[in-house]
Amino acid sequence: MAERRAPSPASGPPRSSDGASTAPLLSVGELRTYFYTDSGVARAVDGVTFEIGARETIGLVGESGCGKSVTALSLLRLIRPPGRIEPGSRILFEGRDLTTVDEKAMRAVRGARIAMVFQEPMTALNPVFTVGDQIAEVVRVHGAGSRREAWGRAVQMLETVGIPSPAQRARDYPHQLSGGMRQRVVIAMALVMNPALVIADEPTTALDVTIQAQILELLRDLQHRFGTSILLITHDLGVVAETVSRVIVMYGGEIVEHASVDELFARAHHPYTEGLLSAMPQVGQQRERLATIPGTVPPPTAWPSGCRFHDRCPYAWDRCVTEHPPLYQLGGGHTSRCHLADEPARRAEVHEPAVAVLGGAGGTPGGSRAGEQDNVSERKAIS
């Protein structure tokens, strides 16, 4: 039980400098989202605690299967059976606990107070409706205007997200627009009701690099204009570096490191974060292959004992196998779920991670393949 107490609200994350006086916009406490599958209980999100302040942008980083998207969907309570948000989880937003409000109140939050931008703009748009219709639909769903007013808002929103001749484009179907344009439409849908929080789930992953930069620029610009908070989910630390103020690193359904973006890039503590950073390509670096973290994310039905990263970690010792690390406070709001905080001298003892020794590139023994299947079934359960 001791490990659960570590991330107490009092020792919470660093606040953005200006918003120190006000309560956070969103406060997530001990969020657990489990999927009860045939192959066991998948603990996709397992005790996640964090806050987002008003007008703040924070990044949620990790490999596929770490629980980032499930966290996002849990905030909107879009988890469908066999998945469910476990009792004891808290999602405090604008003075209410979203885990307890009824479905009708939740629908009023979705799209109006918390909106979501999806990864793949082609599939996130309905192929049989014009983009104007789809933006207007959000207004209509929330009863915020007549058909004509909703259409007017849609056209206005298309202009806001930088689509040229918006009145004509509003009559286009999604397939008639380019990928970047579509993502702008998806962003327009998310922002049309002027929500307090936008969850952007890998908003640039499906786009090519030049368009990525434009979309990130657009998000930043809109945030300044509308004062929206953004939870940016990504596996790209490059995106994080130029966009967010704080970073949460997730692994195995848990937060493993939480720091301001400067702190994280300067003094990453958790070996998993180190691995992610060293896997980033760097300009001017002459290497044949990019560095990788050996192994794959284990299936959420069978997280390893102790530290969930121990089998892939180059520093792991016997304590990591038996004792689940708490979130250690490193000062300045920097937290890390790694026993190295307790025994820093161990950082000198680098060795081959267990997966590399045991199973070569295949990951945890018999784990890699099962993990993939599990992720697939998990996605199905969500959608």
Next chain:
Amino acid sequence: MLSGEQTLAGRFGTHHTVRVAGALIVLLCVVAVLAPVIAPYSPAAQLDIVALKNTPPSRAHPFGTDWFSRDVLSRVIFGARVSLSVAGLSALLSTTVGTAYGLAAGYAGGRVEQMMMHLLDALLSIPRVLLLVAVLALWQPVPLPGLVLVLGLTGWYGVSRIVRAEVRNASSREYVLAARALGASNVRVVLRHLLPNVAGPIIVATTLGVANVIVLEAGLSFLGVGAREPNASWGTIFFTGGSSPTDTWWVALFPGVAIVVTVLAFNVLGDALRDILDPRQLHSIGSRSSD
């Protein structure tokens, strides 16, 4: 600028089989609606029971006359009303029930879906014709709305399977999740976001369903439990002539031809619609005109 509808309309236009089959079906419907205007005689009028009994086709009676000296042409024209309306309405009923069931099962998912599909399997294991004969034998004489009801309520299983499969496919698309994430209720997600995306297969299934019901209804009429006088369908007329096909071939031939041509037209139309409305092909058109 090429819009989606224009493209779809273009494909309808270039498909010759669709044009022919569609035109034929429209023509049949016009004939059925305008039957009192077009038909030379009343379908029930016994013109001259002595002189005009079982006369072969002639200038005055192009399809001949039957045992009761009724004009077969007039009877076939009026029969179109019965055959087409019974088939059309019961196919529509099947589609409505089947679509609702399939949408509900596919969107609910999980245990609810499993139970609904098991129930469907159980219903599918009852032979339709035997069920119909049993029900209709107990409900005699069956009024036409009754016939529509019974045919419609035994024909929706296939539709609901198709719809359920399509819904499962469509609801794994992100836009369904996106619609929910933007605050749409379940009913709204199903009716506004899912239904339009599964409309193609539903239209095809309905078209083929009409053909199926015309044949089925004809068969039931042969067994004496289908449409009855004075609402004679093609099936009813066919089998009044079927008792002596060598002597009075015209009584059976013309309604028979009407059945075959109509069923063929609906089947051809259904198959062509299947090609035209295939979502994958629509998608390929989409990506060609984009970017």
